[in-house]
Amino acid sequence: MKTSTVIVLVILASAASAFAHLTYTNRNFGTLNPGNETTSVTKSSSISSTFGWAYSTDADYGDSHRNRAFRFTLTTAGQIQLSAQSTGAGNVLLPALSIYSGLAHIAPDSLDHDGTLLSVSYLNGRFGPDVAQGSFNALGDWAIGNEDVYNTPGDSTSSVAVPASLSHFSYIGNVADGTSTNYGSSAGIHGDGTADGKVSAWFDLPAGDYTVMVGGATMYSGSLPAGPYTSYPVNVTLSVIPEPSAPLLFALATLGLTFRRRRLV
Numbered sequence: 001m002k003t004s005t006v007i008v009l010v011i012l013a014s015a016a017s018a019f020a021h022l023t024y025t026n027r028n029f030g031t032l033n034p035g036n037e038t039t040s041v042t043k044s045s046s047i048s049s050t051f052g053w054a055y056s057t058d059a060d061y062g063d064s065h066r067n068r069a070f071r072f073t074l075t076t077a078g079q080i081q082l083s084a085q086s087t088g089a090g091n092v093l094l095p096a097l098s099i100y101s102g103l104a105h106i107a108p109d110s111l112d113h114d115g116t117l118l119s120v121s122y123l124n125g126r127f128g129p130d131v132a133q134g135s136f137n138a139l140g141d142w143a144i145g146n147e148d149v150y151n152t153p154g155d156s157t158s159s160v161a162v163p164a165s166l167s168h169f170s171y172i173g174n175v176a177d178g179t180s181t182n183y184g185s186s187a188g189i190h191g192d193g194t195a196d197g198k199v200s201a202w203f204d205l206p207a208g209d210y211t212v213m214v215g216g217a218t219m220y221s222g223s224l225p226a227g228p229y230t231s232y233p234v235n236v237t238l239s240v241i242p243e244p245s246a247p248l249l250f251a252l253a254t255l256g257l258t259f260r261r262r263r264l265v
């Protein structure tokens, strides 16, 4: 009985640990070319809280684990549309998303985590000890670190093969479901005005690698629940549509001029 209890606890501990790292598993929209393709990709996922995005909009940030990370790459500059839709009964999850230039560490690198020594020391340097709720800033730049990789895996007495490093995310923009009634009063939140379980926004981006953090837009105050985490299903869609090329715009403008001239004659 004791042995099986220990085994169960070990499995639970490793599951929690695997869940807790910042990953993009099954949440990579792929490589897109908004200059000359029309594409729409939807990823179904789940969010572990209704408040993870909103409670990361204030001065003490928030836990990245309470949100989900998605990624994509643009080979050319262009316009993209990001949408998030709650797919659970009753739209309990009011979704919000923030977009960043930059990516987290990806396997086989050591993965990022809010609780690594490097993440904590980075946050302590900015806020002082034990102030930040986590690494994630939903309304600005943020960084999160991974762990040293040792020459003998897991053996901290062997020398460091790959030192821990920070992943940096450069803030681009956000959109949140509803109004300040649900997401709170932080400056810079772009609410869509209707808390109906869906949000959508366009972003004009240069080529590069991007991270999208999706989470719940319901502000939460007071002591946070330790768990268990509830799973709220959500669909996140990335669409690209080519912008009219410069020659085409010129042709359209010329055409308009011709029509106007004819009408005048």
Ligand SMILES: [Ca+2]
Binding pocket: 055, 056, 057, 058, 059, 060, 061, 062, 133
């Ligand atoms: Ca917070």
Ligand SMILES: [Ca+2]
Binding pocket: 176, 177, 178, 192, 193, 194, 195, 196, 197, 198, 199
């Ligand atoms: Ca909405």
